[in-house]
Amino acid sequence: EIVLTQSPGTLSLSPGERATLSCRATQSISRNYLAWYQQKPGQAPRLLIYGASSRATGIPDRFSGSGSGTDFTLTISRLEPEDFAVYYCQQYGSSPEVTFGPGTKVDVK
């Protein structure tokens, strides 16, 4: 099973700042099948990025994904108030196993 580690566990930033979130896998992720989700309290996760770098429908371009193999990054170029949330990475390249990372919480400094 591919295990995903996310860092940092919590990221404390101010609106307007840049956020850089990391997701590392224990094995190379086939075809860069890596997704990022955002979850706010009391809500379901929302897909932000799929295929490591493709933005999902309706996602603002301040969100970007990069990386390959075992190391992936989600970048939020300028934090908006609505971006403070928990972010999860997910790998789906090792079918049938699909695994999620433990999450990174982005909170207000």
Add this chain to the structure above:
Amino acid sequence: EVELVESGGGLVQPGGSLRLSCAASGFTFSNYWMYWVRQTPGKGLEWVSRINRDGSTTTYADSVTGRFTVSRDNAENTLFLQMNSLRAEDTAVYYCTRGGDSGSSDYWGQGTLVTVSS
């Protein structure tokens, strides 16, 4: 607008059964793989099962294999999860999701809470 609405959660005793449903609308249900994902405070997000477009292929996480069964009714645009031999560790919010790019989940329902406790 894509909408997924889960139902059927509740409190059940260990060893009991529940059947979750997910009503889909706003897209051609039969064109998409569908998944169940659950979330607990302790273990975070966990993929549970998937089913292909016509229901002929199903896959399960090791933790639920032999106890859970996923199925779908394309005529009624509904996804199901039959959960048997429930354990305390199955307590979670269960989400129905639509299969996106080769395995991501591009739309999620609001979730239904399953609590397994005596």
